[in-house]
Amino acid sequence: MPDTDRDLLPEGLCDRLPQQAWASQQVRRVAHDVLASHGYERVETPLLEFEKSLASRMAGVQVRRMFRFVDPASLRQLALRSDITAQVARIAATGLAHAPRPLRLSYSGPVAIIKGDGLDPARERLQIGAELIGTDSVAAAAEIVEVAIEALQAAGATGVSVDFTLPDLVDTLSAEALPLAGSQIEAVRKMLDAKDAGGLVDSGGAAYLPLLYAVGPFDSAIQRLAEFDVDDVLASRIAGLREIAGRVGGKARLTLDPSERHGFEYQSWFGFTIYAEGLSGSLGRGGAYRILGRAGEEPEPATGFSLYPDPLVEALAAEAEGPKRLFLPLGHDPQVAARQRAIGWATVAALSESDDPISLGCSHRLENGEAIPL
Amino acid sequence: MPDTDRDLLPEGLCDRLPQQAWASQQVRRVAHDVLASHGYERVETPLLEFEKSLASRMAGVQVRRMFRFVDPASLRQLALRSDITAQVARIAATGLAHAPRPLRLSYSGPVAIIKGDGLDPARERLQIGAELIGTDSVAAAAEIVEVAIEALQAAGATGVSVDFTLPDLVDTLSAEALPLAGSQIEAVRKMLDAKDAGGLVDSGGAAYLPLLYAVGPFDSAIQRLAEFDVDDVLASRIAGLREIAGRVGGKARLTLDPSERHGFEYQSWFGFTIYAEGLSGSLGRGGAYRILGRAGEEPEPATGFSLYPDPLVEALAAEAEGPKRLFLPLGHDPQVAARQRAIGWATVAALSESDDPISLGCSHRLENGEAIPL
Numbered sequence: 001m002p003d004t005d006r007d008l009l010p011e012g013l014c015d016r017l018p019q020q021a022w023a024s025q026q027v028r029r030v031a032h033d034v035l036a037s038h039g040y041e042r043v044e045t046p047l048l049e050f051e052k053s054l055a056s057r058m059a060g061v062q063v064r065r066m067f068r069f070v071d072p073a074s075l076r077q078l079a080l081r082s083d084i085t086a087q088v089a090r091i092a093a094t095g096l097a098h099a100p101r102p103l104r105l106s107y108s109g110p111v112a113i114i115k116g117d118g119l120d121p122a123r124e125r126l127q128i129g130a131e132l133i134g135t136d137s138v139a140a141a142a143e144i145v146e147v148a149i150e151a152l153q154a155a156g157a158t159g160v161s162v163d164f165t166l167p168d169l170v171d172t173l174s175a176e177a178l179p180l181a182g183s184q185i186e187a188v189r190k191m192l193d194a195k196d197a198g199g200l201v202d203s204g205g206a207a208y209l210p211l212l213y214a215v216g217p218f219d220s221a222i223q224r225l226a227e228f229d230v231d232d233v234l235a236s237r238i239a240g241l242r243e244i245a246g247r248v249g250g251k252a253r254l255t256l257d258p259s260e261r262h263g264f265e266y267q268s269w270f271g272f273t274i275y276a277e278g279l280s281g282s283l284g285r286g287g288a289y290r291i292l293g294r295a296g297e298e299p300e301p302a303t304g305f306s307l308y309p310d311p312l313v314e315a316l317a318a319e320a321e322g323p324k325r326l327f328l329p330l331g332h333d334p335q336v337a338a339r340q341r342a343i344g345w346a347t348v349a350a351l352s353e354s355d356d357p358i359s360l361g362c363s364h365r366l367e368n369g370e371a372i373p374l
Numbered sequence: 375m376p377d378t379d380r381d382l383l384p385e386g387l388c389d390r391l392p393q394q395a396w397a398s399q400q401v402r403r404v405a406h407d408v409l410a411s412h413g414y415e416r417v418e419t420p421l422l423e424f425e426k427s428l429a430s431r432m433a434g435v436q437v438r439r440m441f442r443f444v445d446p447a448s449l450r451q452l453a454l455r456s457d458i459t460a461q462v463a464r465i466a467a468t469g470l471a472h473a474p475r476p477l478r479l480s481y482s483g484p485v486a487i488i489k490g491d492g493l494d495p496a497r498e499r500l501q502i503g504a505e506l507i508g509t510d511s512v513a514a515a516a517e518i519v520e521v522a523i524e525a526l527q528a529a530g531a532t533g534v535s536v537d538f539t540l541p542d543l544v545d546t547l548s549a550e551a552l553p554l555a556g557s558q559i560e561a562v563r564k565m566l567d568a569k570d571a572g573g574l575v576d577s578g579g580a581a582y583l584p585l586l587y588a589v590g591p592f593d594s595a596i597q598r599l600a601e602f603d604v605d606d607v608l609a610s611r612i613a614g615l616r617e618i619a620g621r622v623g624g625k626a627r628l629t630l631d632p633s634e635r636h637g638f639e640y641q642s643w644f645g646f647t648i649y650a651e652g653l654s655g656s657l658g659r660g661g662a663y664r665i666l667g668r669a670g671e672e673p674e675p676a677t678g679f680s681l682y683p684d685p686l687v688e689a690l691a692a693e694a695e696g697p698k699r700l701f702l703p704l705g706h707d708p709q710v711a712a713r714q715r716a717i718g719w720a721t722v723a724a725l726s727e728s729d730d731p732i733s734l735g736c737s738h739r740l741e742n743g744e745a746i747p748l
Contacts, residue, residue: 007468009423011447015465016418018479025406025416032399037715039699039722039734042399044390046498047421047454047484048441049383067422067452069443072488073385073497078441080421080454091389094381100733102725105392110421110483114446123447124420132725139725325413341411348413351476351506351513359474360413 012116012123016313023320024126024313027155028108031128031307034151038143040106040130045087047109051079057089057292060265065113082113084127085266085306089291092133093300101134120281122310129286131304136288138240140303141270142247144286148274148305149251152283155309156316159277161253164218164244166237167264167271167287170208177231178207192259211259218245221256237269244270270303279311322346327357327365327374336369345371386490386497390687397694398500398687401529402482405502405681408525412517414480414504419461421483425453431463431666434639439487456487458501459640459680463665466507467674475508494655496684503660505678510662512614514677515644516621518660522648522679523626526657529683530690533651535627538592538618540611541638541645541661544582551605552581566633585633592619595630611643618644644677653685696720701731701739701748710743719745 009015016024032042050071055063066079081087084107092103108128116122130147132140149160166172170189174180180188181204188205197212214225222245226238245254252274263285264271271287286305293299323346328337330350337347348360357365357374364371383389390398406416424445429437440453455461458481470477482502490496504521506514523534540546544563548554554562555578562579571586588599596619600612619628626648637659638645645661660679667673697720702711704724711721722734731739731748738745 007464008427009420010445010450010452013420013422015420015461015469017465017469018415018417021416021418024418029403036697037720039720041392041696042395043392044395044398046383046387046389047486048387048498053382067443069441071384076384078384087389090381091391095389095391100730102729102734104722112421124422135725137725143723143725322415323410346411346413348478349517351509351511351517355476356474360476 010123012121014122014124018322019320020313020317022322023316026320027309027313027316028126028128030155031151031309032106032108034154035106035128035130035147038104038130038147038150040104040147042106043088043091045081045084045091045107045109048078048080049087049090050074051077053090054079054081054083054086057086057093058266058289059292061086062265065115067112067114080112081109082111083306084109084111085129085131085304088129088131088304089133089302092131092302093291093293102140103133104130105133106130125308125310126313127306127308129284129304129306131302133291133302133304134300136268136270136290136301136303138243141240141288142244144303144305145244145248145272146251148272148284148286148307149248152274152276152307152309152312153251155312157276157279157283157312159253160251161255161275161277162248163255163257163260163273163275164241165256165260165264165271165273165287166234166241166258166269167261167267168269169211169234169258170261172233172237173208176233177229180204189259189261193261208259215257215259216255218249218254218256221258225256225258240270268301272305274305274307276312279315281311282308283312284308324364325360325362326371327355327360327362329366332366333369337366340366340371384497386495388496388498392696393694394687394691396696397690400694401683401687401690402500402502404529405525405683406480406482408528409480409502409504409521412478412504412521412524414478414506414521416480417462417465419455419458419465419481419483422452422454423461423464424448425451427464428453428455428457428460431460431467432640432663433666435460436639439489441486441488454486455483456485457680458483458485459503459505459678462503462505462678463507463676466505466676467665467667476514477507478504479507480504499682499684500687501680501682503658503678503680505676507665507676507678508674510642510644510664510675510677512617515614515662516618518677518679519618519622519646520625522646522658522660522681523622526648526650526681526683526686527625529686531650531653531657531686533627534625535629535649535651536622537629537631537634537647537649538615539630539634539638539645539647539661540608540615540632540643541635541641542643543585543608543611543632544635546607546611547582550607551603554578563633563635567635582633589631589633590629592623592628592630595632599630599632614644642675646679648679648681650686653689655685656682657686658682698738699734699736700745701729701734701736703740706740707743710740714740714745 187203191200267287284307290299326345561577565574641661658681664673
């Protein structure tokens, strides 16, 4: 029990003790190995950037959620990164602007926000992600969903499910088939996101009501969405979703919630959220988006995902086991000890007569060159 | 060339592109594997803490070098971590206060400071470290130096050398054999650190002059230090250094600079700096220190090291090579592709007819289930 202030950590920040940290290391390693095996090359980004850089590459990045402060060196506003995707977008638009497309990049690291949300008070999270830059095609979306599922499953997630959405659904429908006044669009989006039928009618979006029923297991929901789409303005999106579902359907349970918008502030035609059995909240999300270019340049299409595997790490920590520990008594032969490490032991060398192998977590003790059970 | 502000990164902060990031990943993995093999269990610490917590566990931690700002949640001052050692000390004193000693912990992650120094403008660095908590014995120091050398060598450093120092040398000598006025101690320390013979005499430390010559290759320098130590107040330290040197001498070139103080603000009797051939600046340092306990409690002795391997990462990046890349044409068999990944290929799937295997870095192409050179 902490007896002074200095023992406390700020709200929403915490340590990982050995079991959790081991699980976290394994999740990161395994996920990165999967991403690398699909051709995603890792990049690393700084913890801090100019606030303006973090906000300017993608629509919908919210600087007010970031820790911000003035840089004593430049006297400009810095922000602690809250989302590595925006940084990778900057790299794609600058240092790797001339790298051939499609460009596959991956990353991981801690990100921080000034305030947790009601359900999750955490203000620091591990983010692991992959971005496929130069395309937002259906093939790109299918690869991104597949790789996200594979990375989570390899890291230990089971019962994975993926919920698809169409982030620009209201924009698309209101521009073509179901016109809305400019002032109504945001309200209709919100009511759909909140699944509020009454509010939807009140905000002038009665024509959008059937969308509230195109929700649930993928096959039936996409069927209802297609029936609703009498003018075929969603036809290419519906076909795209069906193609993606065909590719990944054997690997995860699929659902559709076409008007889900929360968390997809920067996604364009396609978005998805990924879950695993027994873990509360989502493990990540992704979709298609656009990287804003220089003045006068077209935005570049991209597709990617970000995983936030902290709940998986916590679940795995209970069973996480590092290497077995071998106690090395005082005066042991260092060559023999090195050989034991080479075959996978973690050795724990005695530093004094009082070091106790069992309380130090050792299962074996080195005797006459051999590991003897304690 | 950046054409707008948003393309720029703040001074002292940078990205790692794929080759650098690959090298960085390999250095971290290999170093952590070495630490784990010696029984050091990983912990993870938050990016941010209360300024007071970061500063209160160890003497000499300088909060003015940290990025600091008010936490909107607690309205208290937070700091971005500048040194993970202080956080691990907090864990040892709180969450792991009752874990058996000696307690071996390891960690890694980015740390940030508000201002680089003249030689190194970096404001963010990778820190990898190990702490052996509960002892600052000669045996602990020898293990810590050995593990630091092994971690760096396994990560690719060659021509490793270790420079030993005695951080509390002036305190020890002035308390016993060579008294100084309280006001002189800091000046004498500084002049010794600066190797300024004239300044040393001017500041009243003429008796300390011979220390300036007890510097250089370990064997001869320790001999001169022993000759200087006529009252034997350093005898246990000299014997300790000789014992450590005996253990690690075959693995690295050893030097002694007993009055070196810079960078050892929190070390007690023993400190070391570690270098590798061809890399400018040091790769890390370590030594014995004390973790400040609760009011009325004794400080706990500890020994550890911190590596800052960025120069090594940069040197390795030039030769770093990720897995070989195999191009998967449109319509490839996904099962065959998965088998190729399982045997070590990074696969790069075509997303459209225009994807070019060679510009995407592939050396081979999948044809009839086989990897064919391009």
